[in-house]
Amino acid sequence: MFCSKCGKPVDPSSRFCPACGATISAAPPPPPGNYPNPNQLTRPRNNRMIAGVCAGFALHYGWDINLVRIITALVALFTGIGAVAYLVLWVIIPEAPYALPAKSI
Template sequence: MNGLYRPRHGRMIGGVCAGLARRFGLAPSTVRLLALLSCLLPGPQFVVYLVLWAMLPNEDRHHAAAH
């Protein structure tokens, strides 16, 4: 599956960065670093993270919906 979801393993906080990394074929540490660095710029990055955390399904629900 190549959908966007929060994986069960490899999470640090909510699994958003790990899910984005898995979806786009990047290392989770790279996505986490980019997310952290983006917080130095003005903008709603933290709000976007919270929205993604609330809207992205957990891996279990993602796989259940696919079957």
């Protein structure tokens, strides 16, 4: 393969061009805007009622958030399993990352 910057042949296993020092990108970089993963079910940090579980499901699946909350409340009231399920989902579903890069812990 050849350096994309100076055109000199470079070893594909090396990460930098020996002639000009440019970074050799064998694999294309991940597309921008792909983080956070939109397919990941998360609990949004805003628009949440308790822990954002209902809002997370509504956003993820395109459901009506009020409908999700009503159904959740009814299930919790009449089956007794809803509250437990909510707590479990609260623990399982990760919180959505902040819009700005959060400081590394």
